Amino acid sequence: MSDRSKAAQIRSTAEVVLSVSGVWKVFGASASAFRNRAPADRTAEALARDHLVGAVQDASFDIRRGEVFVIMGLSGSGKSTLLRCLTRLIEPTEGRIALHGQDILTLGEKALADLRRRKMGMVFQHFALLPNRSVVGNIAFPLEVQGMDRTRAEARARELVDLVGLTGREDRLPSQLSGGQQQRVGIARSLATDPEFWFLDEPFSALDPLIRTDLQDEVQRLQREQSRTAIFVTHDLDEAIRLADRIAIMEGGRIIQIGTPEELVTRPATDYVRRFVAKVPPARVIRVGSLMQAGPVAASGVSVRADETIAEIAAKIISNGPVTIAVTDRNGLLVGALDRQRALETLAVRA
Amino acid sequence: MTDTSSHTRHPVLGPRALWTGGAILIAVLAAFLLPARLAGSPDAPLLPVSEWVDAAMNWLVRDAAIGGLSLSDVTRALAASAQWPIEALQKLLAEGWISGAGFNKKQILPPASWLGVTLATALLAGRLAGWRLGLFTIAAGTYIATFGLWTSAMMTLSSVLFCVLAALILGLMLGIRAHRSPGIEPTVRAVMNVMQTVPIFSYLLPTLLLFGYGPSAALFATVAYAMPPMVHATVLALQSVPPDTMDLARMTGCSRRQTLWKVELPVAMPRLAIGLNQVVMMTLNMVIIASMIGAGGLGYDVLRALRRLDFGAAFEAGMAIVVLAVLLDRLTQALARKQSAGLRKGRFGRDLLIAGALVLIPTALSLLVPALAIWPKAWTISVAAPLNDAVSFVNQRFYDPLEALRTFALLYVMNPIRDMMQLLPWPVVVATVTIAGWILGGVRAAMTVAALALFIVVTGYWAAAMGSLYLTLLSVLVSLAIGFPFGIWAASRPRTQQAVQIFLDTLQTLPTLVYLLPAVMLFRNGDFSALIAIVSYAVAPAVRYGIDGMLHVPSERVEAAAMAGCSRWQTFRYVRLPGALPTLLLGVNQTVMMALSMLVIAALVGTRELGQEVFTSLSQGLAGPGIVGGLCVACLALIIDTLLKAAAARATQQDRSSHV
């Protein structure tokens, strides 16, 4: 949980690697027919009137290098459709999806396949392991497709087996693994080609809660070790808050708010979002940096880091005496002071 | 109590029942008012359909041409090119390499030794399915060799191998095609459905004309007959590949080829292997039948022996067919199971080497010890003579009771029913089935049924069709009367049930020709033997569905009935039976289909109905009547299928709406 607030840093420094603007996916309408619709005919009501399904409506956002971008929403809100548009598993009806400035919607079949081979990795809800291949064979699969020879592919696959903690089970078949282990294979496979973009569509929703947290930790660890740009779909708010740098909340095909977990909780854009995040204790998402007073202060005994959440520093603020606590940045430099009373109040607010 | 029994009192037919009564009344009245030509059964075809078919076939064979290349040239070339792989297989397995003829005949290479083939197959069987099947293989091989049936068995086997390979490859290609373009799929399925109800003989006719008399024509017919289930299995198998897995193929950037070979086919393999099992069994059945037009092999042995009334020899050859069928079935099933469990490669290469050595060494030795190539005639064992004695002893000793049974059944049950059905005026029958279709399945079903029935009327096969219907209905009734109660009884005893299932599985792998043997041995030719043969073939699905129906009643319902204090009989009458009804109806359907497909084989013992028409046309080489007669059997099958499926669907619906 150490680098949750790299979001702020990412937002200011890292380059935009994936830029989505005005993307629509309307089931039941051809692209040309849809292009001719006036804006007034593109409202949810107008689409419903014409028996069209506006699965994704006018989605626009930028994702920066190394960011974990979570797409959240209830079932049927269009999360999967949006994710699949980004990989062109579904052809968007309209819009622009630029990867490093290049619009992927204009790519031919060959170029697209090549892009997916080299730059994209994906983890699937139901694992999608090949039942006839062993653990190593499954992980080596994307490399084989790339044309790497078998021995090299398997050598690389064995490294990844260790990375996801399946050492000793290299030669098992998927049917001989538990669900959690199967998804570990899925994760290893998605990373085999060392892709720049990592897509995950509800990767853990088929697993039971304990295993789910295990794998969430795993994803966090992998992100710490080799930070990639990840687009993660989930309907589990808890999961979103644990993993996300930013969360996009979808409702009925529209993105209604994009922000850090803290922003969503403290400044929900609509009532819908408010209800959505109502169960989240603010201390889980509010960071020291948002509560502190910036400026030089006298250093006292304890200090906390600006990018920690209030919940994470709970033990320190409860047991300690001074009225203000020193706040440092990641490198240990003093950046401000936290009013202990204020922090305690935040901690006390229940969901 | 009330909630469990309520739905049995549902108005099953609703207001339509009134309509129905009225309509039948009108139809009967109409039958009497109609011109004499239309009443009873029309004896001359209203439309000369079979002549048209004849003309079309003639045109196809003589004049049809694609860009200057006549069709018959193409087909004969095909037949010729199929000739050499078959001959190569036969040389390898059955005959050995022979040069010269007559007195100059010299064997250059011996055929693969029976001992070698048996041992290699036993090794394979042992690896795939355990040592029991390995032992069975050795016993089977020894039986076939020592009884002097090896060469025939290998002729049969080489035809089976060739046809299975061809049907497999073609079926896969077509299936993949059909899967890729979803528009084709319904068409393919419709064609397949018809193809599966057309009797076996009807496949032989056009191929004979197109490919000429001879073994390869029979093989083409076999491939055409065995391919549909492979196409179907392929489409189903490919459809069963999870969408996530297809996404994986796209996301890893697989090319079309990579998608097919690395993702779709491996994932679909277990289901494809099930298709393979079906193809093998159907091929064997057809190859046995096709021996009759000179392909040689075990089927021919059986037939020849039957003609000589040498039941013992027929029985021996029949047993060889049985062990071959059981072996092929168990092997392909084991393959399918291994596939779903995931096949391990490592050992496979080594096993292949050992198997090769097992075949080669005895074969090489057979140059020195000829007994290893072909079991010497002098040492051949035969139980034919004592068997024949036994049969004639039984027939003499029990002549009176057997004959009494036969005569009674013929005189007091079968013949009266047949005569009555022949007398029914066709408009009444057509109207009745149409109305039944309408009540059970709505307008579409009614139209389908009417069109199919009218086809039989128009082509002039009405009388024959009624003959088929009488034999089928009677056999089905007997099968159900034996099968359902037995199945229902067996379902309540897990041990018995398991044994029965295994027995049925084995029974159903047997080629149809085998079923004729016992009937003919005891009751000679005629309708009664046909009835016995059909019943013994069609009783298996009745038992099976009887068991299934009972087992699939949700246990909560049974428990609810127990809590409500139902007696055993009440539970059965009000809970189990209604719950099993849809399954039982499907069982009736399956029984009818089996009976119909046996009908044509039963024609061999001299019946008077469609099967006989088809069989006679085949032996006289008359394409038109043969094909149209076959289509009429298919029409009968489809009519019954449509009606019973609709009934089953209704029963399921009611079952659902009254529970849960």
Ligand SMILES: Nc1ncnc2c1ncn2[C@@H]1O[C@H](COP(=O)(O)OP(=O)(O)OP(=O)(O)O)[C@@H](O)[C@H]1O
């Ligand atoms: N192929 C399709 N044709 C028509 N409508 C579709 C299709 N695929 C999805 N939809 C519709 O688009 C909407 C969004 O579906 P989507 O699968 O993206 O939802 P989701 O947010 O991923 O839901 P879940 O959590 O259930 O996976 C739904 O209303 C769905 O019914």
Ligand SMILES: [Mg+2]
């Ligand atoms: Mg989804």
